[in-house]
Amino acid sequence: MRNDMLFIDGKLVDLDDNTKITLNFKSNIFTDLSKIVSNNSYTIKLPKTIRNQRIISHAELPSADSGYPRKYHDARYFRNGVEVIPTAKAVLISISDKIEIAMTWGNITALSSMLESGKSLRDMDAGEYVGGIYYPKYIEWKDWGENDRVYPKVDYGFRNGDSMVWYHPVQSVKQIMEYIEEDNGISFIFPKDKEALLENMFVPLLEKNPSEEYAEIEAITVDLKGVAEDRAGKTNIYFNDMGNVGSFYGNLAVIGNGVSGGYYNGYRSKVINAVPKISGNFKVKVNTNVAPLSATLEVYNYNFNEVGSELDTSTVLTIPLLNVNFISDGVYEVLFQFENRQTEMLSTLHSSIPHLKFALQNIGKPSDVVSISGTLKITNIEQEILLGGRYWIIPNLPDIKQSDFIKAISAIIGTFPLFTESNGLVFVSFDTIMSNKAKALDWTRRLVATYKDNKPNAIAYSLDDFSQKNFYRWKEDDTVVGKYDGYLFVENETIESERDVVELPFAASDQFSDVAKIPIYSYDEEGNLEYNSVEPRLLAYNGVKGVFTGLDWNTLLSMYYQTYQSIIRRPIVITEKIEINDIELRDLDMTVPIYLAQYGRYYAIISIKAEDTGICECKLLQLEV
Template structure:
């Protein structure tokens, strides 16, 4: 009799004799290279016992929360005292006469945090350490961090510089650290990953840097301010907090902030905030037009001073002769020089003393969300790496790198995921498991239980592409000799675009000139991957798919061209399932052949249905 133990969130579940837990082990090898498959179970039907109902938080009752079914849970499975699955992801499917759950493990559990949260490269963590998290963007000699790439500007252009790059290895290390996962590649792939670079084509500032340099002004009233000519302005008063990096504040005699002076000339500033004011007036205020109420940024010393920023409110009637002004402030302005500026309320409908500012009203002043060409150690010349990475999902980046290397993801012990090429399986023939005497013959004749000649997901011509390569200039094709298949399909399209070459270096036209000769910047350019050369130039040499397939898919092409898959019933012990390594082939003497394991369906009887790919 088979003893089974199942734990969900470290709580033992009740299992009866009718509970069948079938384990499906699946390999990525000889599958569609663009997919990362995982191990799973069929639906597991647990009895509706008091203990099991308690574990699922009584989700079977309409009066209780269904939250348990909407989140992933951690699972462990033991068979005959052997922990076969230590780290499964468990979901509740439905409840009828039984509690139906399903488990997945392997790659899916390793990548769960990355996939479930839809994380992009720009979601990677970062700090504020120079060289590690950012560089001071400077014009100068080329370097591995700022290699020479043709971005479209002239050599003597003063308003554009070469952009920084990061290596694929740097990005993978970031993903590893954030997801608590370890990627293992072959030695030759490590060398490629150190020279494969991602140009940072945007010019975004870092939210962390912006927040650290932000001045926050909390509203604390409105005061009169007399200026020459008998005018009286209504000046917002504030209490300040945060940084004075971009603006130095000015206070009145009571210690309240009534103005600020930009610290940097011609550095565009961003102002955001919410101000709500209760106003008592017998006149009906207007929110727009010549006499519309407004929140203004300008010099307070003159009624004719240049307006730097204006925001009109939405106005709502609260009761007779009482209104609410609601300012939603979000905009940018260039203060120009460093003259003092103030926040002024323009309102011809009410007198001072008739205003009540609601609690929580504030404005924040910070820099515009971009990086500027400043050859100094200033916040707006700090070019941060992570905020300027391509807006690509982390899992799609991992798939792209694995595809370029010609590797397939295989889960290892703990949090390790190994990326191995087909060549590794071939080399591991010396370690092959001898299953000759484990096979349970299905026929009296010496032949497999089943033999097939197709792999799901393939056509005759399997096209590998770079993004937006409409001319198919950089495509590659892997062929399958089978006229019964669909003729052609796009098997893989990378989330990066190809790059043309000019003068021995890659071209990425993010800058161009107008007919008047003015430089313009195109921030919507597709992401790129390039190879860093020893002379600190970056090229696209060797990255067309024909070359990649020739270099990294030789063995894969050989076996995929005329596939042969057999299905056998094999006796596999529980501890062997626990230690299963899909990169090690098996040997069957009855056929004199080596096989790569494609999948194993393991019943609790110990008899497993195995799909095996014939290697030679």
Template sequence: MTRDELYINKTKADLNKTDITLSYKSNLLTDISKIISNRSYTIRLPKTAKNLALIECSHLPSSISRYPYLKHKGTLLRNGIEMIKNANVVLLATGETIEVALTWGNVTNFAGVVNDGKKLTDITHGTVEGVDWVVWSNKGSNSAQFPLIDYGFNSDDPNVWYHPVVTVKWILDKIQEQSGVTFNFPADKLTVINKMIIPLLTRNDSEELYSKYPINLVGTGIGSDNRVANYFGLNINFNGDDTQRKYGETIDYQQQNSTVKAYKISYDSDKSHIKGTVMVVFRSTTISIDYLTVELWIDRTSIATFNPVSYQVNDNLWTVGFNIDCTFNISAEQTISLGLLSGRGYFSSLSDAGSNTNLNLTLSARGEIFFGEKFPLVPNLPDIKQIDFIKAVASMVGLFALPDGENGIKFIPFDNLSANKSKAVDWTNRVIMAYNSVTPRNLQYTLDNIAQNNWFRYKEDDTVMGNYDGNIQVDDATIEYERDAITLPFSACSTKGGVAYIPLYSYNEEGELEYNKTNPRILLLDGTKGIFKGLEWTTLIANNYQTYKGLINNAKVVTEYIRLNSIELRDLEMDIPVYLAQYGCYLAIIEIKTRENNICECKLLKL
């Protein structure tokens, strides 16, 4: 007789005499985004006072408890042995009994990656040069970050250069860090993954970089040809770095009868902000500090005035300070300028007038970057969901996923099932034979979701010359003719001159360089070259799917009743095969369902 004890939120529940049925499922041949949790079948608890209190009287329509809508922590003991800890318990329904169910072995934090639909571009990033962005400029020679890839432009074109790449490992590390999930890859597969790179094929800019690195505008002196006695213009000059030169330019500008150095914007900015200080020096015997202002102009319109925050007067020589702080909209080709206005009194002489201006101008994101500017990494990652990226990488190197602790994913090669035969658990003497003859209780000859032709594909792209898909065939005329087993979110690459070819640029009839949008790509880094050779699906299948081919060809799924005690169930390892001498073969676990008296219904796949 099995003795079960169920604890919900550390409180022991009253149970009926019926055993709790548990189901253990392997993730072999399962999509990583559908990593299966082990689960119990519905557990029917008696409606005792203790159990009703446990569910906070949620059986009453008048109850306002949130208990039915929350997950609760559960622990299951069987014959005094802790079988399951940190399970999720949910209340399903109440009626004659209280119906609850358990799930366990799931990866809690990974559910967020799967269910939230986060994309690679949702990865949190900062503003540190070399970590979060690089300067997109001609480096003179290729490197691991700017590898040689044929993008379609002429090598001597001064208006473009090779795009940066990031490694697949860099992306996986970011996902792990921010999701709290740990990925455990086998060492030999990690060697291949570490060579994989993702070219950044878009040219998206980053609002964070505009905020972190504003345009510095400085000025000394005043405008020339000042012909108004109570006004003179203040010079401002671009003082930013080379990556900001295409945001705007310093020009000579006619403002209020004064010719000044001003800053003309190159693109529309719907949320611009300017902040800094202006210090002016002038002589006057008639000016009043209360009527002195600095004016901020956009073209011919004054959009803001600023009052003094400090001043000194020495022998009619005034030194006046202003703080500038203004948010505004500005359009392409409009000009920012500054001037000093006296509302009462006049400047005595401008021969010794001057200014010292230091302003930071922040523009809103332009929408794209140009050659020579800061190239942010994360905003230019492929438009792919994080889970689809993980699936793609795992499938390319022939890995399936198993939960590894509360927040770990262990990636297992199909070949491990064969390699682990030396560790196989012998269940020969535990089988409860159904018949006098040595035949299984049930034997099936097909697996779900398998066809005669199982296609492994890259994303379709008309610009790619050649076919880089692969096919695993199953010799079984009774099943569906074909299916797409895997379609990667990346397109394949042709090869030109020994490197990958991605038609990102072309030239029009006038010989002008044109940028073309293209599908995401994944490549291998070979020194300072980006190559596609080795990533053809025929090669990937040959290197990583030999055991898988054996599993799905001549498939035999055996169902047997097998005696397994609580400790054996607790310590199950789904990547370790079992051995049944009566059939002379090793088998992989697909599913185990507990029954009464330590009897389990086991579904096993012949290796």
């Protein structure tokens, strides 16, 4: 009679005497986020009973076309009355004479989704809704007169007093971590002694990208009503608003000669360097004896100079028709349908405010237009952020994966990720394991000896994926002169000579006069300010200055990896058979070491293979060499 139960999607499955459930518990203390492994089961072979076939939605039948094998399913596992695995994910692998499934647990669905999707920091929401109102994330960019923790002093290459630029805003590592938490519905838990480090490190916002997300939210759609000839002699389209006359980026306007009925005939931009995106879906009926196959929609400037003596009506976008339909003798219907066609930058003739209008070309005179119906959508946006405007946060974070950012910060502060059963990710340092010796589990009497004398069942002298020199590097950047990489050493001539363990998605930064240098600005021969692209950077605060002090890898490794280095320099890994009951398996804490009096040593758990016999195969790393 079996003493265990397996539930899938809340339903008890049938197990027979041949069903073997072996559980693997694994520590991630020696892995980075890209190599994180979940606890898992070996393949579980279920009998093909009627109940089990019903639970898997009869996926054994080709005609069933079941989606069951293509989804994860909630699973729970009980052994000897103990819920050893309360929250697992089960997946159907294959079906033959048995139904083969496997389980994983200790993982976080939201984090797994983030890792698999490759979401960038820029893929996060650029704002949030509060009480139905959207609040974008931005910082006002202007010359504030003095530096602070939002605008710390960094040598960006511009000259003091340049009216076109000022210090760039920054975001603390802690703040970016909070953005990722919100975006993925997970929480990050760092050791208390590391929290100050997260607050003291920051990422400068080096690019000047507009917010596509906010521009879309602030877009204005208009209802087309008719056409009239304007002062430029163009067949200008006029329209009604559809509940939204104005937004942060601009507003509908009557420009030049208006039309009766209170209609609008243009758009006034509130941003100077405007490059609107235009979408449209409309039709025009026109009287003509010849099909207007060359008809186009013209988007054009409409700007006067200060005294009204000069008018700029240059074209910024031309959009061809989609189709022409014959309606009756002398009547054709012209269809336009397009999406997010971006204009050239709108004119600011003699510093005037940018205006745009819409006209039909190659369609005859305004009087030839019988009717026009449909919509146009104006999604205005700045070409780039200008001093005096809003500095959008999310679009200007480094274009790196969220998972790579988490990996980088975890590596810099010397921590390793461990999963919890709740929707959270706990980071621990190797020092945490060493400090937990006081509450180590004494498994001396649990050890099932293989030999009469005190010798391990198996012993090894290397860890997977380590070489003699294990390099930690900053990203390459031609603008960086100094050398800031470092390595950890393993004393073993029989393994690979060197490998890169970590390469951060950030470049290092040179430092002069106690200030970090990030050369994103320079001047041409005429003295004009130029922008230069560099790799993303990570700095630390020194008051209101941005510095690279203490961030070179030699310093980081000496500060946060000393204990880790002492263990991996000459590792000893033993494999033993140990009695572990089901309650202990359920409550297993990989940060707590174990003690074996047979060898007089403490050990960190690398992995545990648990069968239903109560005897587990344990892979253990010796903490004293």
